[in-house]
Amino acid sequence: MIEIDAITKRYDGIAVVDNVSMVIEPRTVTVVVGTSGSGKTTLIRMINRLVEATEGAIRLDGEDNRSIPGYELRRRIGYAIQGHGLFPHRTVAQNIATVPGLLGWTKARTDAKVEELLTLFQLEPRTFGPRYPHELSGGQQQRVGVARALAAEPNVLLMDEPFGALDPIIRAKAQEDLLAIQKHFATTIVLVTHDMNEAFLLADKIAVMDKGRVVQYGPPAELVRAPATPFVETLIGDAERPFRLLSIAKAGAAAEPGEAEGEPIREDRSQQEALADLIWSGRDALPVISRSGAPMGRVTLDAILKRAARPR
Numbered sequence: 125m126i127e128i129d130a131i132t133k134r135y136d137g138i139a140v141v142d143n144v145s146m147v148i149e150p151r152t153v154t155v156v157v158g159t160s161g162s163g164k165t166t167l168i169r170m171i172n173r174l175v176e177a178t179e180g181a182i183r184l185d186g187e188d189n190r191s192i193p194g195y196e197l198r199r200r201i202g203y204a205i206q207g208h209g210l211f212p213h214r215t216v217a218q219n220i221a222t223v224p225g226l227l228g229w230t231k232a233r234t235d236a237k238v239e240e241l242l243t244l245f246q247l248e249p250r251t252f253g254p255r256y257p258h259e260l261s262g263g264q265q266q267r268v269g270v271a272r273a274l275a276a277e278p279n280v281l282l283m284d285e286p287f288g289a290l291d292p293i294i295r296a297k298a299q300e301d302l303l304a305i306q307k308h309f310a311t312t313i314v315l316v317t318h319d320m321n322e323a324f325l326l327a328d329k330i331a332v333m334d335k336g337r338v339v340q341y342g343p344p345a346e347l348v349r350a351p352a353t354p355f356v357e358t359l360i361g362d363a364e365r366p367f368r369l370l371s372i373a374k375a376g377a378a379a380e381p382g383e384a385e386g387e388p389i390r391e392d393r394s395q396q397e398a399l400a401d402l403i404w405s406g407r408d409a410l411p412v413i414s415r416s417g418a419p420m421g422r423v424t425l426d427a428i429l430k431r432a433a434r435p436r
């Protein structure tokens with residue numbers, strides 16, 4: 125658990141992070157959003173003490189992060205940034221092995237970890253391990269950047285606009301990979317993004333920052349149903365609120381008994397995807413199947429539209 129307790133950062137007397145308190149539960153994804161300059165990067169960098177707080181405290185599982193030595197903080201907290209920051213003159217395998225090297229892991233343990241991570245990120249170890257960063261595509265470099273941040277098996281992963289530079293298709297893949305990896309390692313992730321779609325896709329909880337303060341902190345559905353300030357409302361996008369509601373609910377949750385024709389939708393796809401399928405295929409109902417392919421009833425256009433309506 126990460127407890128952020130009345131944390132403030134001032135530069136030349138000006139608070140860029142202003143008395144922020146929030147609790148981040150273990151094994152969850154917290155996404156920090158807000159306008160440019162609102163203090164997002166500064167906030168997450170105070171967690172691993174790349175930035176020292178002016179006031180307040182941050183505790184990691186109850187322990188004040190100022191009492192944890194630097195090398196231990198780097199082991200416990202992975203850090204991935206936009207543009208990945210890979211070392212250009214080190215191979216992919218050497219890049220991933222950076223922190224294990226600092227920690228004095230044996231070669232066998234390090235090699236096994238590098239292989240595990242490359243495999244997990246769908247980069248064939250024998251092909252990609254010996255390559256240099258410039259021999260990879262942008263998306264592959266990005267994956268290596270995240271793999272490197274995960275190498276020392278950190279409990280916490282801080283990510284600052286990690287997918288900002290990727291094109292939309294690779295970005296979608298990277299987001300999917302991240303969610304799979306987060307489940308695999310049960311990592312606690314704190315991620316900064318400008319992209320509200322990304323926030324809604326990834327977040328268990330979203331923190332909205334405005335001028336150094338956290339103006340709302342809660343699950344995505346709460347932000348849509350009850351935006352705390354006009355700023356949050358604008359950020360979510362008034363016109364998009366129905367779609368946001370559908371994007372965070374699963375097709376399975378809207379399933380009802382009955383049959384329908386045509387291509388089914390899996391229960392774990394979003395209701396937004398169900399709506400797109402319904403419109404695109406001109407049907408008024410889709411069969412719903414479980415992850416293993418078993419029939420679960422159907423989802424109707426009517427039911428989806430009701431769910432997208434303004435909450436009462």
Ligand SMILES: Nc1ncnc2c1ncn2[C@@H]1O[C@H](COP(=O)(O)OP(=O)(O)OP(=O)(O)O)[C@@H](O)[C@H]1O
Binds near residue numbers: 161165
């Ligand atoms: N080292 C520094 N010295 C002085 N001011 C700083 C320093 N680092 C950041 N700031 C200021 O603090 C404010 C918050 O910066 P921060 O990078 O945390 O914002 P952000 O929300 O992450 O912005 P962006 O979305 O543009 O990355 C900005 O006004 C920035 O200019």
